[in-house]
Amino acid sequence: MASLACNIPTFFVIVSILFSSINANSAQPPTRICPHFDCGNGITIRYPFWLQALQLEHCGYEGLNLSCHAQIPILNLSSDLYQVRSINYLENSLIVSHTELTETNNCPKIHHDFTLTLTNSYLFNFTSGNKLLRFFYNCTLYPPSLPDIACLQSGAKRSFVFTIGAIPEFDWHGYCESTVSVPVLEKALDDKELLVSSINKALPEGFKLTWRTPSGSCQFCEAFNSNGFCGYTNSSSTENFFCICPDGRHSISCPQDVFVSASFELNSVGSGAIVLAGLMIVATVFYFVQKKKNSLYKPVSRK
Ligand SMILES: *[C@@H]1O[C@H](CO)[C@@H](O)[C@H](O)[C@H]1NC(C)=O
Numbered sequence: 290m291a292s293l294a295c296n297i298p299t300f301f302v303i304v305s306i307l308f309s310s311i312n313a314n315s316a317q318p319p320t321r322i323c324p325h326f327d328c329g330n331g332i333t334i335r336y337p338f339w340l341q342a343l344q345l346e347h348c349g350y351e352g353l354n355l356s357c358h359a360q361i362p363i364l365n366l367s368s369d370l371y372q373v374r375s376i377n378y379l380e381n382s383l384i385v386s387h388t389e390l391t392e393t394n395n396c397p398k399i400h401h402d403f404t405l406t407l408t409n410s411y412l413f414n415f416t417s418g419n420k421l422l423r424f425f426y427n428c429t430l431y432p433p434s435l436p437d438i439a440c441l442q443s444g445a446k447r448s449f450v451f452t453i454g455a456i457p458e459f460d461w462h463g464y465c466e467s468t469v470s471v472p473v474l475e476k477a478l479d480d481k482e483l484l485v486s487s488i489n490k491a492l493p494e495g496f497k498l499t500w501r502t503p504s505g506s507c508q509f510c511e512a513f514n515s516n517g518f519c520g521y522t523n524s525s526s527t528e529n530f531f532c533i534c535p536d537g538r539h540s541i542s543c544p545q546d547v548f549v550s551a552s553f554e555l556n557s558v559g560s561g562a563i564v565l566a567g568l569m570i571v572a573t574v575f576y577f578v579q580k581k582k583n584s585l586y587k588p589v590s591r592k
Pocket residue numbers: 341354355356363364365
């Protein structure tokens with residue numbers, strides 16, 4: 290009886306420790322090798338982004354290295370330099386702009402295809418939150434009565450812009466000199482205006498990129514809310530992965546208590562409660578089994 294009396298409180302201590310570790314998902318990485326930083330314009334940069342200047346070791350994803358230029362955080366993607374305008378850490382998204390889009394002087398002559406270079410990115414997705422525009426430049430023949438981009442008229446040649454998915458049927462490739470596509474923020478396009486007049490406001494606002502966790506070791510490190518953060522050391526010019534855990538560094542992922550892993554495998558919001566209920570049932574059954582066992586050895590009469 291006495292041993293059981295101290296077992297039940299012990300159960301609850303264990304359960305509450307488990308709960309506090311389950312609820313500690315929103316942990317921040319340690320600040321020593323994962324410092325928050327700011328290029329000077331008020332945008333907080335933190336995990337999974339990191340500052341290129343801190344080269345010896347860092348935490349953050351490969352490919353999410355930023356550098357500061359004139360107080361603006363810069364991302365280098367497929368050799369294109371993007372200015373980071375804002376980062377939403379809850380949505381895993383950021384808004385970027387490019388000088389080719391911001392410095393158009395209200396005449397959108399864009400030289401390279403942005404969606405083409407972004408399609409190769411294993412880290413970013415540009416399809417959510419944006420509308421994709423397609424420009425057709427210097428067309429010698431075109432359907433009549435479509436509004437063209439007036440500032441780009443060159444002799445008899447005309448240039449056009451459409452949203453992808455709403456391009457009028459025509460042999461654009463056959464009659465236009467060049468074509469590029471560019472994402473713009475969906476909310477920056479004014480539905481009430483003609484597309485040709487609303488793009489000059491939308492282009493300089495940039496577009497949205499959504500990042501994902503790189504596959505492989507980094508995904509294991511972060512998986513099941515193991516509270517791990519992906520880190521890399523950079524010795525002799527090779528990148529070596531490590532997982533930063535509440536108890537220190539590990540090679541792949543954070544060690545997990547058996548109970549915690551069991552509850553994560555249930556993989557639902559109520560998993561903690563299910564584990565707690567399960568433990569309580571086990572404890573209660575155990576208690577009555579013990580009680581019954583004990584009573585077998587005790588005299589029925591207490592007199
Ligand atoms: C990020 O690192 C890569 C590889 O070292 C480098 O080419 C790129 O310029 C860096 N990005 C920035 C913004 O410094």
